Amino acid sequence: xxxxxLKFGGTSVGSIDKIRNISNIIQDYKKKGNKVIVVSSxxxxxxxxxxxxxxxxxxxxxxxEYDVLVSSGEQIACSLIAGKLIDKGYxxxxxxxxxxPILTNGHYKNSRINQIGKKEIIxxxxxxxxxxxxxxxxxxxxxxxxxxxxxxxxxSAIMLSKFFKAQRCIIYTDxxxxxxxxxxxxxxxxxxxxxxxxxxxxxxxxGAKVMQPVSIQDARLNRIDIEVKSSFKKKSGTVITKKSNIxxxxxxxxxxxxxxxxxxxxxxVKDKPGVAASIFKPLSKNLINVDMVVQNISANGKETDLxxxxxxxxxxxxxxxxxxxxxxxxxxLKFDKEVSKISIIGVGMITTPGVTFRMFQKLAxxxxxxxxISTSEIKISVLIEKKNVTKxxxxxxxxxxxxx
Amino acid sequence: xxxxxLKFGGTSVGSIDKIRNISNIIQDYKKKGNKVIVVSSxxxxxxxxxxxxxxxxxxxxxxxEYDVLVSSGEQIACSLIAGKLIDKGYxxxxxxxxxxPILTNGHYKNSRINQIGKKEIIxxxxxxxxxxxxxxxxxxxxxxxxxxxxxxxxxSAIMLSKFFKAQRCIIYTDxxxxxxxxxxxxxxxxxxxxxxxxxxxxxxxxGAKVMQPVSIQDARLNRIDIEVKSSFKKKSGTVITKKSNIxxxxxxxxxxxxxxxxxxxxxxVKDKPGVAASIFKPLSKNLINVDMVVQNISANGKETDLxxxxxxxxxxxxxxxxxxxxxxxxxxLKFDKEVSKISIIGVGMITTPGVTFRMFQKLAxxxxxxxxISTSEIKISVLIEKKNVTKxxxxxxxxxxxxx
Numbered sequence: 025x026x027x028x029x030l031k032f033g034g035t036s037v038g039s040i041d042k043i044r045n046i047s048n049i050i051q052d053y054k055k056k057g058n059k060v061i062v063v064s065s066x067x068x069x070x071x072x073x074x075x076x077x078x079x080x081x082x083x084x085x086x087x088x089e090y091d092v093l094v095s096s097g098e099q100i101a102c103s104l105i106a107g108k109l110i111d112k113g114y115x116x117x118x119x120x121x122x123x124x125p126i127l128t129n130g131h132y133k134n135s136r137i138n139q140i141g142k143k144e145i146i147x148x149x150x151x152x153x154x155x156x157x158x159x160x161x162x163x164x165x166x167x168x169x170x171x172x173x174x175x176x177x178x179x180s181a182i183m184l185s186k187f188f189k190a191q192r193c194i195i196y197t198d199x200x201x202x203x204x205x206x207x208x209x210x211x212x213x214x215x216x217x218x219x220x221x222x223x224x225x226x227x228x229x230x231g232a233k234v235m236q237p238v239s240i241q242d243a244r245l246n247r248i249d250i251e252v253k254s255s256f257k258k259k260s261g262t263v264i265t266k267k268s269n270i271x272x273x274x275x276x277x278x279x280x281x282x283x284x285x286x287x288x289x290x291x292x293v294k295d296k297p298g299v300a301a302s303i304f305k306p307l308s309k310n311l312i313n314v315d316m317v318v319q320n321i322s323a324n325g326k327e328t329d330l331x332x333x334x335x336x337x338x339x340x341x342x343x344x345x346x347x348x349x350x351x352x353x354x355x356x357l358k359f360d361k362e363v364s365k366i367s368i369i370g371v372g373m374i375t376t377p378g379v380t381f382r383m384f385q386k387l388a389x390x391x392x393x394x395x396x397i398s399t400s401e402i403k404i405s406v407l408i409e410k411k412n413v414t415k416x417x418x419x420x421x422x423x424x425x426x427x428x
Numbered sequence: 429x430x431x432x433x434l435k436f437g438g439t440s441v442g443s444i445d446k447i448r449n450i451s452n453i454i455q456d457y458k459k460k461g462n463k464v465i466v467v468s469s470x471x472x473x474x475x476x477x478x479x480x481x482x483x484x485x486x487x488x489x490x491x492x493e494y495d496v497l498v499s500s501g502e503q504i505a506c507s508l509i510a511g512k513l514i515d516k517g518y519x520x521x522x523x524x525x526x527x528x529p530i531l532t533n534g535h536y537k538n539s540r541i542n543q544i545g546k547k548e549i550i551x552x553x554x555x556x557x558x559x560x561x562x563x564x565x566x567x568x569x570x571x572x573x574x575x576x577x578x579x580x581x582x583x584s585a586i587m588l589s590k591f592f593k594a595q596r597c598i599i600y601t602d603x604x605x606x607x608x609x610x611x612x613x614x615x616x617x618x619x620x621x622x623x624x625x626x627x628x629x630x631x632x633x634x635g636a637k638v639m640q641p642v643s644i645q646d647a648r649l650n651r652i653d654i655e656v657k658s659s660f661k662k663k664s665g666t667v668i669t670k671k672s673n674i675x676x677x678x679x680x681x682x683x684x685x686x687x688x689x690x691x692x693x694x695x696x697v698k699d700k701p702g703v704a705a706s707i708f709k710p711l712s713k714n715l716i717n718v719d720m721v722v723q724n725i726s727a728n729g730k731e732t733d734l735x736x737x738x739x740x741x742x743x744x745x746x747x748x749x750x751x752x753x754x755x756x757x758x759x760x761l762k763f764d765k766e767v768s769k770i771s772i773i774g775v776g777m778i779t780t781p782g783v784t785f786r787m788f789q790k791l792a793x794x795x796x797x798x799x800x801i802s803t804s805e806i807k808i809s810v811l812i813e814k815k816n817v818t819k820x821x822x823x824x825x826x827x828x829x830x831x832x
Contacts, residue, residue, distance in 0.1 A: 082515035092507035111486035
């Protein structure tokens with residue numbers, strides 16, 4: 025059976041008109057002879073309204089009841105989509121998590137899907153039906169509703185693709201796909217035709233908001249090809265797939281930049297074993313994520329300057345923790361929020377030497393100072409002054425041939 | 429186990445403040461040592477919003493998907509109520525129809541409850557939990573959601589009372605109870621303390637909007653005492669119970685009046701067998717309900733005048749059917765919308781002779797002409813001119829001692 029999973033996000037089903045629109049998309053796939061499984065999010069805005077209600081009831085609203093509450097949003101969207109398809113003459117019906125069932129590991133508000141019942145859906149597909157499955161929800165083994173945490177309905181679509189061995193999983197959203205860099209920041213940004221899971225993971229972790237990293241990881245582990253595309257424009261999107269499927273021999277696939285990083289520098293720290301641990305341990309305990317770290321040994325060899333980056337939101341908390349900690353000895357403490365992290369991402373850099381050099385040289389040419397560096401196998405990140413972000417993005421985008 | 433079923437209607441849970449209010453009511457019952465089962469409708473307005481959405485999707489929206497759609501309303505209300513009780517420190521949780529399960533006869537949009545699973549709820553009650561059960565919904569034996577038709581959440585409350593052998597079933601609504609007559613029409617109207625199922629059935633059928641006749645009938649068949657009361661005022665309401673529980677020796681319990689009746693008169697109909705059937709059969713086929721009927725034999729004994737009443741809404745349709753029917757021979761056809769039906773209801777009239785006479789005499793005293801009469805064991809209805817309604821209500825209300 026040639027099964028296609030189509031997932032529609034909140035903006036794609038955000039109004040009756042938009043539901044009419046996606047019913048046409050579903051119809052197109054059906055007409056081409058596919059067995060179509062639809063997964064839907066709640067209509068845009070509905071989930072937030074429900075969450076607002078729960079907060080009005082209690083600042084500490086029960087997790088289990090939260091899941092009962094918010095899962096009604098997908099129930100509403102699915103019944104309306106099925107109703108529209110029936111109105112068009114198709115055999116269709118909504119399926120809620122308990123009806124399939126979609127079984128989770130049991131955690132409220134943040135579940136993972138363990139198992140999906142296939143029998144009923146397969147029978148229904150064979151009869152020519154179009155099942156409209158509520159995303160974001162599952163049931164635990166106590167027969168209670170548990171919602172999927174980060175990734176939400178995307179995770180549902182990917183797990184359904186896995187269990188039903190779908191040939192394609194298409195995520196319809198409000199953007200046309202994944203871009204070489206944020207089109208709002210650089211007009212030259214180009215839509216990427218194909219991207220590897222690993223690159224997409226880096227892009228997502230570094231700020232590309234198309235999909236949650238956890239969903240990309242699910243797709244990677246289960247070798248599910250995902251196409252991300254717009255439900256509003258008839259254009260091909262971006263396919264997220266395994267490296268070996270990508271023919272294109274580019275070095276760099278995308279460039280990201282952040283605006284919510286902050287730099288912390290401890291000047292004149294005593295250079296002795298355990299000093300870094302004494303600084304980072306209390307931060308980690310307080311769930312503050314330290315990203316880039318650099319340590320310069322001072323001229324006399326007895327002192328060192330320690331610099332690291334955190335999210336700007338964590339700045340006040342970090343300051344308090346360091347000032348409170350009597351074990352950390354230093355001469356001066358500096359904070360800088362006017363910084364930005366620029367990253368170039370590409371599996372091509374594994375096999376192409378000199379990428380780092382080209383990046384640094386280009387930034388030097390543009391008189392952009394590099395404050396901190398961090399690298400992984402397929403990514404190079406540098407911290408620069410915020411005022412230079414656009415200049416850097418533009419220069420690097422051109423340098424690595426992404427304008428074409 | 430001393431179980432109390434508390435049912436809250438849409439206006440009683442219409443806002444977060446109102447949910448806070450009913451959580452106090454629930455708490456009061458719990459503190460008095462009751463095992464409390466709560467049944468809730470959707471928050472006021474939610475169901476209508478959902479129905480509106482379905483109509484925007486299709487004028488002929490699927491019945492099965494309609495049930496999936498609208499049942500989300502009760503899901504939302506129940507999770508919020510449970511959330512509020514948990515916030516107050518109580519053990520509580522929402523229960524949806526599929527989780528109990530509440531099994532229906534299977535019809536979409538208009539199901540009846542056949543069976544309710546007791547095991548889990550009983551276990552939960554024994555542990556001190558307060559189950560918040562979604563009204564208006566059930567599941568059929570195909571594991572699909574089916575909503576309860578007329579009566580809705582009231583029917584759910586009554587059937588839960590039956591299966592759990594509840595000592596009391598309390599319907600919280602936006603009125604204080606059942607009145608001797610509509611308080612909006614007669615300032616002297618008094619709240620009735622106790623009313624029999626049979627009287628309440630007549631009152632409901634004749635326009636008292638407190639409960640649907642079908643729910644009263646359910647209660648009657650299962651001998652469930654119902655108390656109808658306001659969730660906004662701390663006052664006792666009206667208990668609907670069996671005749672033998674009512675000590676009070678009044679003759680008349682309540683008086684109703686309608687404003688949506690119309691009178692049809694066929695003048696000079698040939699008085700031969702089958703003539704009435706030839707008129708009423710096509711009306712019945714067209715689902716037009718004929719209420720009161722009177723036939724006067726004319727002086728010469730060959731012709732008759734046939735008068736009957738219908739709902740005003742059916743007047744145009746009725747006119748068309750009669751005019752179209754060539755088998756009906758008459759001299760003249762008259763219609764009158766300026767009529768109203770006044771009914772006095774009371775089980776006391778079974779054992780008290782002369783009630784009819786007292787009613788007719790009182791109306792005659794007030795110079796109110798009676799156009800048509802119909803009676804049952806516990807009810808006398810008369811059709812009068814609409815302009816006389818208030819005068820008649822006032823006179824009869826006093827005559828039968830209901831002002832006290």
